[in-house]
Amino acid sequence: MTVLLGLYALSYMLCSLLLAYLTYEPLKRYVHKWNEMKPIPGMPGAYRIIGNALQFKANAGDFFNQVIENTNEFRNLPLAKVWLGPVPLVVLFHAETIEGVLSSFRHLDKSFSYSFLEPWLGTGLLTRDCNGRSMHKVIQSLNTSAVFTR
Secondary structure, eight states: OOHHHHHHHHHHHHHHHHHHHHHHHHHHHHHHHHHHHTTBBBOOOTTTTTBBBBGGGGHHHHHHHHHEEEEEEEHHHHHEEEEETEEEEEOSSSSSHHHHHHHHTTOOOOOGGGGGTHHOSSSSSOOOOHHHHHHHHHHHHHTSHHHHHH
């Protein structure tokens, strides 16, 4: 009987250690991301794992009105954050802020949320992941005077 209890205890301990090992890195990255995003203003009442998900309205019309209210609330700020589960979304409100992001080569990797647009828009300037130099060449070729004189 004691051998059987010892085997159960050992199996529970091994399962616990395996679970701790598998969840340590993702939780560490998530806590780091949460602490980095803390200074950015956002919707109040976000919980650590589920974010602002419980605050969103279920009805589409009510949800749209809620988005409009939050946009009006944060309109004077350059950016705001919303947590959709463990994923932070940063909303940019001013053209100067958007220009700073789009003109930088560091910020051209798209997040996973752009993959939802790909079935409708296809792969283009908005949805394509690429290195900055090749995208810069494409955009510069579109801005030549020969394009505007045709």
